[in-house]
Amino acid sequence: MNKQEIITKFAIQGTILEVKEYGSGHINRTELVETQSAGKHHRYILQQINTDIFQDVDGLMENITSVTDFLRRKIKARGGDPDREALCVIPAKDGSSYCRVDGKCYRMYQFIQDAVSYDAVERQSDFYESALAFGTFQSLLSDYPAETLHETIADFHNTPKRFAAFRQAVQADVCCRVKDVGKEIAFLTEREAQMSVLTDLLAQGRLPLRVTHNDTKLNNVMLDQKTGKGICVIDLDTVMPGLSAYDFGDSIRFGANTAAEDETDLSKVSLDLELYEQYVRGYLKGCQGSLTGLEKQMLPMGAKMMTLECGMRFLADYLSGDTYFRIHREHHNLDRCRTQLALVADMERKWEQMAEIVAKAE
Ligand code: ADP
Numbered sequence: 041m042n043k044q045e046i047i048t049k050f051a052i053q054g055t056i057l058e059v060k061e062y063g064s065g066h067i068n069r070t071e072l073v074e075t076q077s078a079g080k081h082h083r084y085i086l087q088q089i090n091t092d093i094f095q096d097v098d099g100l101m102e103n104i105t106s107v108t109d110f111l112r113r114k115i116k117a118r119g120g121d122p123d124r125e126a127l128c129v130i131p132a133k134d135g136s137s138y139c140r141v142d143g144k145c146y147r148m149y150q151f152i153q154d155a156v157s158y159d160a161v162e163r164q165s166d167f168y169e170s171a172l173a174f175g176t177f178q179s180l181l182s183d184y185p186a187e188t189l190h191e192t193i194a195d196f197h198n199t200p201k202r203f204a205a206f207r208q209a210v211q212a213d214v215c216c217r218v219k220d221v222g223k224e225i226a227f228l229t230e231r232e233a234q235m236s237v238l239t240d241l242l243a244q245g246r247l248p249l250r251v252t253h254n255d256t257k258l259n260n261v262m263l264d265q266k267t268g269k270g271i272c273v274i275d276l277d278t279v280m281p282g283l284s285a286y287d288f289g290d291s292i293r294f295g296a297n298t299a300a301e302d303e304t305d306l307s308k309v310s311l312d313l314e315l316y317e318q319y320v321r322g323y324l325k326g327c328q329g330s331l332t333g334l335e336k337q338m339l340p341m342g343a344k345m346m347t348l349e350c351g352m353r354f355l356a357d358y359l360s361g362d363t364y365f366r367i368h369r370e371h372h373n374l375d376r377c378r379t380q381l382a383l384v385a386d387m388e389r390k391w392e393q394m395a396e397i398v399a400k401a402e
């Protein structure tokens with residue numbers, strides 16, 4: 041079945057004008073669909089869900105439709121615009137939330153108009169707004185029935201399990217690449233003991249499990265093109281029970297790095313403490329005082345852990361033959377791994393300042 045036929049399986053308006061690749065996510069395949077009806081222009085986002093990674097598509101889509109319905113009701117109740125402030129799933133004509141065609145799964149979203157997602161921070165205020173949006177997202181979901189969520193990727197941020205998977209990839213060495221990454225393996229191995237800090241606190245009941253986004257990259261939030269205000273959190277594939285430190289940490293990992301995630305000149309990589317501070321302020325404001333003292337204290341650890349974990353995931357994927365994260369050049373995952381480890385090293389240098397900024401934030 042061709043793309044046009046797939047698109048017309050969804051309850052969209054108008055006739056198709058153009059379909060083009062869109063965005064820079066590493067997991068799904070995203071396309072912008074433009075249509076026209078009676079002189080009116082419409083835009084949609086078509087996504088091919090990565091079913092190697094998300095095997096329970098029914099569970100995944102149930103999470104997304106339930107969470108977005110829940111958010112839409114809350115946004116409406118507080119006088120907001122649910123069509124701009126929450127993702128809107130366009131169902132298939134047969135009423136289902138996605139389509140399965142030739143073994144592939146597709147879903148359609150309403151395109152969020154007059155909004156942008158950034159791959160890098162351009163203005164400090166954008167980062168603050170993204171923090172406010174992710175914090176607010178967590179607050180809005182504070183009374184969502186977490187037990188009804190499907191675990192779309194088991195142990196997604198279980199860093200010790202990620203370490204074990206990484207060790208296995210080293211052992212297997214299926215691409216004979218281990219010989220080239222001794223320094224990176226040593227860096228990670230030296231930090232093994234720290235990897236269970238958050239999971240231990242969770243197991244001891246000292247950190248609360250919340251409904252979190254778990255993939256809080258800057259390009260997973262839409263900001264209003266005119267006002268710069270954060271309007272909508274997107275990419276809801278990994279909304280699952282998790283720790284506030286995960287959401288905080290993953291945003292810092294990506295957005296407060298002075299270099300791109302795949303920069304090859306490691307001298308450009310560092311933690312921008314001003315951006316970090318902006319994020320702390322925005323996130324705490326969005327969380328509306330709901331974080332416990334220990335949760336707040338663990339935010340810097342979240343930043344370090346998410347960066348270490350992501351570096352480890354990139355390296356494991358490099359060793360396994362680049363089967364998980366989409367790559368655009370040779371050694372792309374190794375380059376990505378190296379920026380993450382360089383960022384961890386810089387966080388270690390700035391550790392006291394990171395803790396101080398959180399301690400003095402409201
Ligand atoms: P991935 O899981 O591959 O990261 P995303 O859901 O994040 O996929 O989508 C990729 C990009 O497409 C986003 O970063 C954003 O720029 C754009 N995008 C996704 N959904 C929408 C939407 N509903 N409206 C406008 N842009 C969107």
Ligand code: GN1
Nearest residue numbers: 064065066067255257260275278350
């Ligand atoms: C992936 O889908 P995307 O590009 O927003 C990944 C995240 C990583 C991130 C690294 C489901 O996010 O966990 O932190 O790449 N998503 C999944 O850039 O694995």
Ligand code: MG
Nearest residue numbers: 065259260275
């Ligand atoms: Mg994304």
